[in-house]
Amino acid sequence: MPKLTLDDLNLLNKRVLMRTDFNVPLSSAGQVEDDHRIRAAIPSIDKVLEDGGSLILMSHLGRPDGKVEAKLSLKPVAELLSKILSREVKFADDCVGKESLALSSSLKAGELLLLENLRFHKEETENGSEFAQALAVHGDIYVNDAFGTAHRKHASTYGVPEIMDSAVAGYLMDSEVKYMSSIVDNPRIPMVVVLGGAKVSDKIPVIKNLSKLADAFLIGGGMAFTFLKAMGHPIGKSLVDENLVESCKEILRELSKKGINYHLPTDCVAVSSIDSPELGDVCFIDELGDDKMGVDIGPMTVAEFDHVLEGAKTVIWNGPMGIFEVPHWSNGTVSVGKKLVELTKTGTTTVVGGGDTASAMKQMNLSNDVSHISTGGGASLELLSGNALPGLEMLQEKE
Structure with missing residues (x-):
């Protein structure tokens, strides 16, 4: 069955929690070497912001195995995304907890925040229920636009949408699934x-x-x-x-x-x-x-x-x-x-x-x-x- 997408929801004044796939290669100097995956998420990002929602983005980067690794921080991604969008991208030093929640709760319509690397917490790959709950409180609506991680049963891809009332596909997820399915089906x-x-x-x-x-x-x-x-x-x-x-x-x-x-x-x-x-x-x-x-x-x-x-x-x-x-x-x-x-x-x-x-x-x-x-x-x-x-x-x- 086809899934609901961003086009099926009223996003005005909603806090939208979007799972993206910003697992991009970084240079030794911490610069993004290939921005293809970041740019692939732009249509979904634009839709939320243009429709008057606020946006909280979450992603993993690399395999830090549940430990904080400075070289795998998503901060360089936030900086590049800000340049691409020509607007401020706020950054939270953690993906859960009081400080990150204070940032996501204070967002106004048209503003966006990128949370720190989900895999700095081992509960992400373990699909920990408490961790999923701590992520879910960031938003009113859940959007999965991370086709690259759709095969993973992780907290951000499985546990969070299980909790939230509204869980829909982003444009990238929708187009990838439709394209790949059409190749196999017809x-x-x-x-x-x-x-x-x-x-x-x-x-x-x-x-x-x-x-x-x-x-x-x-x-x-x-x-x-x-x-x-x-x-x-x-x-x-x-x-x-x-x-x-x-x-x-x-x-x-x-x-x-x-x-x-x-x-x-x-x-x-x-x-x-x-x-x-x-x-x-x-x-x-x-x-x-x-x-x-x-x-x-x-x-x-x-x-x-x-x-x-x-x-x-x-x-x-x-x-x-x-x-x-x-x-x-x-x-x-x-x-x-x-x-x-x-x-x-x-x-x-x-x-x-x-x-x-x-x-x-x-x-x-x-x-x-x-x-x-x-x-x-x-x-x-x-x-x-x-x-x-x-x-x-x-x-x-x-x-």
């Missing part, structure tokens, strides 16, 4: 799914769910080596999840039974160690020595993936093809990114999952050249896996 075919990254465990549910829709799977990145081992190929010292080799073998059998094409690397860039980045040698997978590990897909694999992608009407990409942060090992990821841009220009729907894949596209300056880049890596994976999002489930449904 895809343009043929559909090709490109999967990479290190963790094969995250992608197995995606393959199982999307095998109902996809015409082909292209598998690269570190996760490919668990599949390659399942097929009996040598993998040297490459990343492998021994616990999932049998699961990968079964998945490949199922794909073959359904007549779904799957493509794994036939060559790779091999190095002795990832600790001292070297140029590496291109070799066939079957020639990968015991003392070597794969860190990127090779040129033959790039050409094969390009060929398969050529006829696609929908492409979903989640996970880089190698350790793209090292320039020598980024060719596979760069090639897939450029191919998606090329396909987008000819009318193919191209969807990029969040997290590392979104970072790679940003690094290549290609973020605006595909159909959609999700703001949520884990959340988009959950949706693509056919799973419910706890943060979304807690919001009120349209009648």
Whole structure:
């Protein structure tokens, strides 16, 4: 069922408590390095302020594990947000307690406050009921605009909306869910799914769910080596999840039974160690020595993936093809990114999952050249896996 959104409520003179996803990278000097997630929340922020509400924003940043870490303070985010909005953004040194409540209670219509990092309290990730209650008293209305954390059952995403009378979706949450759901519910075919990254465990549910829709799977990145081992190929010292080799073998059998094409690397860039980045040698997978590990897909694999992608009407990409942060090992990821841009220009729907894949596209300056880049890596994976999002489930449904 569709969820209520900001458009369904009267916000005049209401205190609106909004969960945003300001989990952005900070430089060693404490400056925001990528403001994409901050800017993604602006439409919802503007709506509340323009409609005469006051706004209390809350977010996490990094993984401080319930302890205060000055380098993970949201203060730099408040400063940048103030510049973007050209208005004052008040900042509370804590997200709960008397001082922060005094600040949120004194806000006038059109004013906004950013609370300090939610994860400075361990009760946030534990979905502590008292902590959720302490957050809930900041507002009259709850808005979740943090698609990137919608798959988490945390206090700010689950406990707070459970308590509050009004709990609705922000514009970003609404658009992300609608877009990702439309891709799964009504895809343009043929559909090709490109999967990479290190963790094969995250992608197995995606393959199982999307095998109902996809015409082909292209598998690269570190996760490919668990599949390659399942097929009996040598993998040297490459990343492998021994616990999932049998699961990968079964998945490949199922794909073959359904007549779904799957493509794994036939060559790779091999190095002795990832600790001292070297140029590496291109070799066939079957020639990968015991003392070597794969860190990127090779040129033959790039050409094969390009060929398969050529006829696609929908492409979903989640996970880089190698350790793209090292320039020598980024060719596979760069090639897939450029191919998606090329396909987008000819009318193919191209969807990029969040997290590392979104970072790679940003690094290549290609973020605006595909159909959609999700703001949520884990959340988009959950949706693509056919799973419910706890943060979304807690919001009120349209009648």
